[in-house]
Amino acid sequence: MLRAYLAIGLVIAVIGITIFNSGDKPWIGGGEASANARCDVLEETCSWSTREGQWSAQLSAGESTEQGVEYHLELNAPVAPERFLAVLRGQSMYMGEYPVPLKKTAEDQYSATFTAPFCATGTDMMWHISLQSGQRKLEMDNPRMIFNAVK
Structure with missing residues (x-):
């Protein structure tokens, strides 16, 4: 009987760990998919809204x-956050x-x-740009702003 309880407890623990370690967490933040969205900022203008207003970014x-x-x-x-940074x-x-x-x-407007x-992978290198206020990530x-390095 004790073995059955241990087995059931182990299965529940494995399921719980799998769920909480997954990259998609629809139960956090109301299930908004845009937090996981990617936007190639070199190919298109990335836009999003916050309670402060409309944001957009473009890279050339x-x-x-x-x-x-x-x-x-x-x-x-x-x-404009204090010490506004784009972190590569x-x-x-x-x-x-x-x-x-x-x-x-x-x-x-900021630029x-x-x-x-330089990266040995050349144009295969994918970069991510995030915004920060000093040391604190905004x-x-x-959307996750990404781009491929060009030669």
Whole structure:
């Protein structure tokens, strides 16, 4: 009898661990799918809404230099966090975190120019851009902004 209870308890524990470790957590945040959505910010304008207003981001590839390709990020944000940063992280391969300060260019508009660090995978390298206020990640229900490095 004790073995049956232990077996049932083990099965319930495995199911619970599997559910809580899954990447999709529809029971958190009302089941909004947009938090898991991806947006290729180099190919299209990424847009999302918060209680403060409408946000959008667009990335363009510039000239290739000795250091690599220069990227120009344009961001429309209804609020300006203190020490507004776009943080670049390797998604295909961990290469550290590269904070890029965003500069205010006009009312609700910010921009930054940066070069993605060189990666041996070349154009197969997928990068992720997140927004931060200093060391604190901005908690928004925005799409995951990604892009592939270009040569």
